Amino acid sequence: MGIKLFRKRRFEREMLVHMDALYRFALSLCGDPTQAEDLVQETFMKAFRAYDHYKAGTNAKAWLMTILRNTFLNTKRGTGRPGFFNHLELDGFEGKANTEKEAGIRLDAESAMEALNCLPEDFRTPIVLCDVEDLSYQEIARIMDCPVGTVMSRLYRGRRMLRKALAGQAQVIDFKQAKDKVHHEV
Secondary structure: OOHHHHHHHHHHHHHHHHHHHHHHHHHHHHHHHHHHHHHHHHHHHHHOOHHHHHHOOOOOHHHHHHHHHHHHHHHOOOOOOOOOOOEEEEEOOOOOOOOOHHHHHHHHHHHHHHHHHHHHHHHHHHHHHHHHOOOOHHHHHHHOOHHHHHHHHHHHHHHHHHHOOOOOOOOOHHHHHHHHHHEOOO
């Protein structure tokens, strides 16, 4: 087996398993499914070209998300951010709710997504990376290119903004649970 083929297979085995997480993150940044797909594709192309610089044994997901975020920021240049999760449907919540409880959950999930959509990117990004993608503060700091203390501060302030926006809701929203309910096409 040639070196190029070995490199390609190793890249596919280590990196492509993170495609769904990258797609969700790309959607949270740009809000458009087509743009998110393009952003993920561009991320994988850049990652493959720079794969020799990747240190085996480090967090591939965080490395890829850093590339994705930097690619997004480099292409954004003054354009506004579309809505977060606007195009997604929540599995199990389409159509009429079967019970009053399900109707309440749907409203809570929709309110949570709307509130998250309204946050500035500096507060939304760490919430998505921490509460949806389960990354550590250190990984988020590397992705966002800022100190861990800044990540912690932005998470605290962002979550406080969400709580304030959702103050009228009866229950606390679990974004991990909402993520598991999200239906997306990759």
